[in-house]
Amino acid sequence: MRRFSVLVILIVCMPSLAAAVLSVHPKNPRYFADGSDRAIYLGGHQVFVDLQDNSFNKEFIRNRDRILDWDKYVEFLKANNFNYLRNWVIWSTGSGAMAPVNRAVAFPMPYKRVAGGGKAKDGKEKFDLDQFDDVFFQRMRKRCEDLEQAGVYVSIMLFEVYGFLGGEPVGDPPQTLWDGNVFNEANNINGVDVDYDGNGKGIEFFYTEDQRVLQLQKEYVKKILDTLNHLDNVFYEIANELYAPQWQYEMIEFIKRYEEAKPRQHLVLMSAGGRTRTGGWKQMDRDPVVNSPADCFAAAGSWQAGRYKKKDPPANDSGKPGIVDTDHGAAGSSDVGYVWSAFTRGYNFNLYDKPFENPDAEGPEWRRVRSNVGKTVEYANKLDLANVTPRDDLASTGFCLAKPGYQYVVYQPGDGPITVSDLRAGASYYFELYDTGQSKVVTSGRIQASGSTESFKSTCKGSVLYLNLSGSGESYP
Template sequence: MVVNSDFLLVGKSNMLIRLCLFGLAVLGLSCDSLLGAGFPRGPLRVHGKNARYFSHASGKAIILSGSHTWANFQERGVEGHTPEFDYEAYLDFMEAHEHNFMRLWRWEHAQWMQFVPQDTLIRYKPMAYMRTGPGEALDGKPRFDLTQFNQAYFDRLRERVVSARQRGIYVGVMLFQGFSIEQKGTQGVDPKKGNPWDGHPFNRRNNVNGIDGDLNGNGEGEETHMLWNPPVLKFQDAYVRKVVDTLNNLDNVLYEVSNESHGDSTQWQYHMIELVQAYEKGKPWQHPVGMSFQWGRNKGTNRNLFESPADWVCPNGDEFLNNPPANNGGKIVIVDNDHIKPLESDPIWVWRNFFRGNHFILMDCYKDFRIESPEHVDRKHDPARRAMGHAIKLAAQVNLMAMQPRNELASTQYCLANVGQEYLVYQPEEDADGVSVNLKAGQYAVRWIDPLDLTVVKQEAVDAKDGFQEFTRPSKRSAILHLNRR
C-alpha cells in the first residue's frame, strides 16, 4: 500500500501523524481512516451542467448550507475572561443540525474591536506572523516580523479544516478581513471605540520591516485592501500562497477573499481571486474561490461580485431574503444573512433561496463573547438551523442537477423544475389555498412534504394533462410539493 504523506498535518504534529500513518499502513488501512472515509473524493467545482450548484467527482449537484461564527478559527474575546472556543463542540453542533458548510473566520489584527470601547482589550490569536521584536507594538507585545510566518497558526488552520472534513463539512477559508483594517460605519476614527488598525501587523508601529499600510495617514489601513501599496501586496500574496500550500490537498476547502472589505477593494479582490486560481493550477487540486459583498464607509455593489472572476459570490440586498431573484446560472450564489440582516434568522429565508436556485448560510451568534459566552446556544435560531439541514437532505433526494428555478410554472412563484420530469414547489403561506403547477402531460407520483421535518404527509399518483393542475395540500401549514414523473 502507498501512504500519501501529503495528508500529513504540518508542524509539531508531523511526527505523531507519521507514526499513525505508518500504523495504518501496517494494518492495511488508508488515510481515509484518519481523514474520514465517507467524505467525497476531490474538491468541489462549479457543476458543468448546472452552474447554480457545486459538484464533485460523483457528478451530483450539491448545495452548501450551515452555521458559521466569528471565533471558529482564531480565539477572540476579552483577554483573561473569554473562555477558549470549543471547536469540537461546535462541530458536534453542526453535525447535529446536518450542516455541510462553514465560513472559517480570519482576523488580521491582534487587538481591539470597533464595537466596544477603546479600553476594552479584545484579543485575537493566534496570528499569522511571528512576534519577535525588537521593540513593542501598540498593544505592548513584541512587534511582528512579516518575513516569519507563525507555523502554529497554519497548523491550527489545517487541523481545523481536517476536523471539519471528518464530519463531512466543507470550509470556506477566509483569507482577509475587512473589519481588521478600519472602523466601519464611522466618519473617521472614533477615539472612543476600539480601532482594529492599531492592532494590525501592517501598521508601521507594529512591525520590524518598515511596512506602512496607512499611506494617507488617516489612522486606518483601508489601502491594504487596494492595489496601491506594492510592499504590502507582496506580503499578502506570500500569505495567500502559504495558505494554499497548507490546504491544497484537502478536498473540503473553498476560499473566500475577504469578509466585507470596502467598496474600493474590487480590483484588489479580483487580484486575489486570480492569484489563488493561478497558483493552484500548478498543484494537484483546484478549489472554488468566492467574493463577498463589500461594505464600509463606501459600499460595493452586487455588480462587482457578478462581474468578478470568482466561482461563487455572497450578495447583499433585502430581496435575497424576502423574494430572491431566480439564479440564472451565471454564478453560484450563497446568500448569507451576515451581509443583509446579521444576528437575525428565519427558516423561510432558507427555503425561499433554495427554490430560487441559491444556497443559504447563517451568521450564527452561537456562544460568542458579545452575548456573554453562554453555556448553551440561543434556541430562537433553531428553526433556521434545522431548515438548512433539511434543505441539504431534500437536495439529495431529487435530481437537482437537471432542475432550474421556474417561477412561472407554479402559483406560489417558488418552483424548481426539470420540465416534464420532476418538480418541487414551495408554498410558504400557512393559510393560503392549494398549489397549481403547469405540467406536461403524464403520470406523476405526488408527495406532500412538511418543511419543518421533511416528513411525507401525503402521497398519491395523478394523471396530468398539459397545463395547470390544482393540488390541495393536506393541511394549512407551509408545504413542499414534489412531483416525479413515473
C-alpha cells in the first residue's frame, strides 16, 4: 500500500454557461449537455423561499432572516460551487394571517389581487384567476437571469402539492395551508373551488376533469413558458411529490407541444410521487417515472427495495439523467454518504437544506455536506464526463465512476484501503485523497502504476480518491 503526505490547495471557479439550451447529453445520457461536446453534472440546492417570501408559514429562514436576501443567496450558491437550484412555486399564501408571527403571507403569487371582491382568508383582497400578477413572473424571470449569469441551472417547479393539503392548523381561528390556497373559493373572485368532496383539502386540483380548472392550469404554464423561453439555463419540473401519473404525462406533452414553435425547447423533469386524490400517499414505482415522456427524473428513496435511502443506489443505466434529491428520501439528513454514493453511481444530486426552513438546525454538519456537494461539481468538471460510467467492479469499495485506465473517482464510506483496477501499468497518475469529514484534500501527488491494480491507504473514515492519467489533458496545481 502507498502512503502519501503531499497537500495541495485547489481553487475552483464556477464555469460560465455555454450559449445553448440545456439538453440531454447524446453520448452519455446520465448527464446534461450545453451545446458543446462536454457533459454537465448538476449538483445543487433547494430552499422553499427562492422565489416567494414567507412560504409555508416559516417565521425565519437560515441565519434567522425573515425573507431571503436574493443577492446574498446567489453568492452563497457560488461560494459553495453549486451549479443547480431546484425552484419552488407555492400555491398557498399560508395558514391565514396569523402565521407567521409577523403576520406576513406568501408573496408574490401567480395571480393578481383585485379590489371590490371581498377579503380572502388571509385578510387581503381576493385573487382574480383570470389576471396574472406581473410581479410574480418578472421576479421569476429576473432571478432565473441572475442564475444564468452566475453559472447556475434552475428547474422551475410548476406545481407543488402541499399548499393544496390541510396540514396542521395554525392560528386563532385555526387555519390550514388549504385555507390560504388561491384555488379555495374563499380566496378568489371566480367561484373556483377544487375541494370537490368538502374534506378541507384541494388536492383534487391534480385529478379534476373540470375543463375550467384544466384551462387555468394550462394558461398558467403557458405564461411561465413565455416568460422564460429566452433562457438556456432553465428546465421544468411538473410537480413535487405528486402521484397523478396520467395528469403529469399530459402536462409533459403539453409543454413539449407548446414549445415546438418557440425558439427554445426545454427539458422536463418528473419527480417521484406522491399524493393521491384523497391526500394520502402512494409511492409511484420507478418504471412510470423513468419511462415517462419526461426527459429526466428525480428518484424516490424507496425504489429498488430502499437502496436510495440506504446510500446504495443502483447504477443509473436508465438512459436519462437521474437526480438523487434528499427531499425524496432523506429529508433533513446532512449525511455526505448520500452525495457520494449518488455521484459515483451516475446520478446528479440535489440537497434539501434543512437550516433554510429551521435555522436552529444550522451546524458544522450542514457546512460539511454543502462543501461535499460542491466538491462533486468540481470533480465532474475535471472528468471527461461524456465518457465515464459507474464501474463498481473497478474499485474495492463498490463506488466508482470511471473512464477505465484514465480517470477514476472512488468513494470509500469506511476507513479501509481503496484498491483500484484496470490501470495502465507503468503509467503516471495524478491522485488526491479527499476527506469528506474535513471537506478538504488531505493528500495528493503523482504515482507510477506498478501494475493494473493499485491500493491506496485511506487515513480517514469517509474519503474520496481521485485519479487521473498524467498527460491526458488535465492541468494540475
